[in-house]
Amino acid sequence: MDLFVTKYCRLSSKGINTHKGGVNLPLNDMVYDPQALYTLLQLSYPKFFKMDTLCKYGILAGECLFERNPLSYTSSEIGIILSGQHGSLDTDEQFQQTLQPDNFFPSPALFVYTLSNIVMGELCIRYKIKGENLFTVSATPDYDLLCQYTTALFLQKRINACLVGWIDYYQRQPDILLVWVETTSDTNALPFNYNTLTSLYI
Amino acid sequence: MNNLIEELKNDIIEQLNLQDMTPADIDENAPLFGEGLGLDSIDALELIVLLQKKYKTKVNNADEGKEVFKSVRSIAEFIQAKQTANS
Amino acid sequence: MPAPVYIIGDNIITPLGTTTEENFEAISNGVSGIRMHTNNPIGDFYASVLDKDMFLPDESLTHLESLFIRSIQQACQSAGIDATDSDNLYIFSSTKGNIELLQKQAKLSAFLHLDQMAKAVTTHLRYTGTPLIVSNACISGVQAIGMAYTLLQQGKYKRAIVTGGDLFSFFVLAGFYSLQAISPFPCTPFDKKRAGISLGEGCGTIILTREPKLTSIQITTVASSNDANHISGPSRTGDGLALAIQSVLQTTGKDPEDIQFINAHGTGTIYNDEMESLAFQHCGLAQTPVNSLKGYIGHTLGAAGIIETILTARSLQHNQLLTSAGFQETGTSVPLPVITENHTGNYTCALKTASGFGGGNAVLLLEKQVSS
Numbered sequence: 001m002d003l004f005v006t007k008y009c010r011l012s013s014k015g016i017n018t019h020k021g022g023v024n025l026p027l028n029d030m031v032y033d034p035q036a037l038y039t040l041l042q043l044s045y046p047k048f049f050k051m052d053t054l055c056k057y058g059i060l061a062g063e064c065l066f067e068r069n070p071l072s073y074t075s076s077e078i079g080i081i082l083s084g085q086h087g088s089l090d091t092d093e094q095f096q097q098t099l100q101p102d103n104f105f106p107s108p109a110l111f112v113y114t115l116s117n118i119v120m121g122e123l124c125i126r127y128k129i130k131g132e133n134l135f136t137v138s139a140t141p142d143y144d145l146l147c148q149y150t151t152a153l154f155l156q157k158r159i160n161a162c163l164v165g166w167i168d169y170y171q172r173q174p175d176i177l178l179v180w181v182e183t184t185s186d187t188n189a190l191p192f193n194y195n196t197l198t199s200l201y202i
Numbered sequence: 203m204n205n206l207i208e209e210l211k212n213d214i215i216e217q218l219n220l221q222d223m224t225p226a227d228i229d230e231n232a233p234l235f236g237e238g239l240g241l242d243s244i245d246a247l248e249l250i251v252l253l254q255k256k257y258k259t260k261v262n263n264a265d266e267g268k269e270v271f272k273s274v275r276s277i278a279e280f281i282q283a284k285q286t287a288n289s
Numbered sequence: 290m291p292a293p294v295y296i297i298g299d300n301i302i303t304p305l306g307t308t309t310e311e312n313f314e315a316i317s318n319g320v321s322g323i324r325m326h327t328n329n330p331i332g333d334f335y336a337s338v339l340d341k342d343m344f345l346p347d348e349s350l351t352h353l354e355s356l357f358i359r360s361i362q363q364a365c366q367s368a369g370i371d372a373t374d375s376d377n378l379y380i381f382s383s384t385k386g387n388i389e390l391l392q393k394q395a396k397l398s399a400f401l402h403l404d405q406m407a408k409a410v411t412t413h414l415r416y417t418g419t420p421l422i423v424s425n426a427c428i429s430g431v432q433a434i435g436m437a438y439t440l441l442q443q444g445k446y447k448r449a450i451v452t453g454g455d456l457f458s459f460f461v462l463a464g465f466y467s468l469q470a471i472s473p474f475p476c477t478p479f480d481k482k483r484a485g486i487s488l489g490e491g492c493g494t495i496i497l498t499r500e501p502k503l504t505s506i507q508i509t510t511v512a513s514s515n516d517a518n519h520i521s522g523p524s525r526t527g528d529g530l531a532l533a534i535q536s537v538l539q540t541t542g543k544d545p546e547d548i549q550f551i552n553a554h555g556t557g558t559i560y561n562d563e564m565e566s567l568a569f570q571h572c573g574l575a576q577t578p579v580n581s582l583k584g585y586i587g588h589t590l591g592a593a594g595i596i597e598t599i600l601t602a603r604s605l606q607h608n609q610l611l612t613s614a615g616f617q618e619t620g621t622s623v624p625l626p627v628i629t630e631n632h633t634g635n636y637t638c639a640l641k642t643a644s645g646f647g648g649g650n651a652v653l654l655l656e657k658q659v660s661s
Contacts, residue, residue: 113520
């Protein structure tokens with residue numbers, strides 16, 4: 001089965017790149033400030049401010065990728081397969097801070113972000129993705145596995161489009177690659193395989 | 203009372219991460235949940251933590267919570283009543 | 290339709306026992322592992338917690354890692370396979386892994402990372418491949434089985450060893466406490482007076498292959514979905530879970546009447562159990578007997594989907610339905626026939642469902658082997 005990457009976004013400490021080219025950041029270290037990126041991209045999504053940093057970066061990458069275009073599929077036929085290393089560890093550490101014996105005020109708003117897959121949930125809400133979903137953890141991106149698993153879901157007719165990628169954030173370092181996978185290609189489409197994902201990740 | 207209301211507005215913006223709002227955007231008489239500020243159940247729980255941590259006042263149950271969290275003004279009244287009772 | 294996969298070995302470790310048989314028997318007899326515990330500053334709470342002697346006395350391993358090792362070894366033994374075999378695909382399921390290391394700042398803190406935790410386990414077992422890890426909140430276990438099902442279709446691996454584990458931690462207890470979701474009594478899923486969850490700890494391992502043994506239970510198909518509605522609140526309509534159930538029914542050509550019972554997620558929170566009742570009704574399953582096993586073993590998070598799937602498979606094998614602990618009176622807007630008495634009969638087809646934070650839902654269809 002031929003699958004294609006028709007859109008993508010790479011967001012890392014080196015900056016932001018998409019299928020449309022590089023996003024021009026007025027300040028070099030702006031990529032470390034999700035709030036500033038929100039303003040730069042002129043987003044209007046008040047929920048953004050309530051999210052933890054991993055989710056903020058997830059939404060920023062999603063916005064760069066989809067550019068506010070509605071997804072032309074039924075919600076239930078869109079899958080989302082994401083992977084990362086640290087999961088919610090950054091927020092776990094913040095929540096742990098609210099559990100001091102002499103200052104015990106566990107924060108419910110932090111706790112609900114202490115799961116690796118919440119960023120996937122936020123992306124599902126934002127882009128109305130209701131189909132097959134999976135969040136896996138690995139030391140480094142396992143693009144072979146992501147391709148294998150995503151392709152299997154297409155072959156088994158469980159999805160018709162899929163948001164696939166690596167999404168990681170820890171100690172101020174965002175490291176994200178999101179790709180949009182479809183069965184139809186346009187002129188700029190790339191084949192969905194290990195080599196494409198590896199070259200986009202650089 | 204008015205000072206407390208202003209203070210609460212700032213607290214709510216900070217605690218609930220409403221960075222897109224200023225205290226002037228919050229009407230102290232408007233509903234906090236549903237319409238109005240559009241807060242959800244996690245926000246309500248976070249407000250309970252705020253009241254305990256900063257104002258040392260405890261909301262005892264969900265029914266009391268519903269009354270207390272109607273608006274910024276009702277929260278201020280609740281805090282004031284508790285503080286008066288404790289002094 | 291993809292081919293079914295078969296369960297050829299399994300193990301469950303909870304306070305109720307260290308084998309699947311011990312756990313099934315205890316639950317059949319209505320024994321619960323949930324006890325009252327006390328912890329400052331939270332006070333009294335109920336949870337199903339393992340005795341310390343359940344863990345291997347190996348200082349190079351965390352408690353959770355030792356639990357995984359013990360469970361995998363026993364499951365491999367029950368299947369008659371070699372844990373080191375390079376034809377094995379390992380899939381781990383955990384929501385919080387070694388999260389208790391956060392407060393200890395111990396020398397093992399590298400094992401906070403799930404990938405290092407899993408690697409420590411497989412290295413100890415002398416398996417040289419790279420284990421896969423699913424961390425998808427409360428649906429992790431069912432998702433890990435689903436992932437194994439999907440990957441086994443490609444024939445690259447001979448079998449999948451799917452293992453799920455989570456420990457009881459102060460971190461998670463304090464979190465659910467902050468959500469006011471810890472039940473003040475042992476959790477009572479689907480009951481009118483239900484008031485939250487009871488946490489549990491444990492580990493479950495299931496071994497899947499496309500080549501059945503004679504008496505294997507098969508996983509006929511799997512599906513997952515997302516509510517796309519709220520990250521921590523269950524859907525108010527149940528449409529996300531209904532989507533996954535309907536996908537399973539459509540793929541297999543089953544009618545709702547073909548499903549003889551459902552092992553639900555059934556956490557015991559007001560909103561989760563209500564959501565499930567709506568989803569079941571939506572799919573024509575409001576008359577199907579249903580149970581939740583969390584009243585016996587608590588909510589074991591990343592282990593839950595695996596432990597509960599194994600017990601559901603055992604129900605099919607033994608032709609015996611397990612009761613839903615803690616249920617007395619209908620407490621959902623759609624009344625469900627919650628199982629309150631041990632039934633025996635000819636049971637061949639069941640659903641396992643799970644729903645969790647992040648809006649995820651996952652469903653498996655289990656059948657007594659359909660001979661081909």
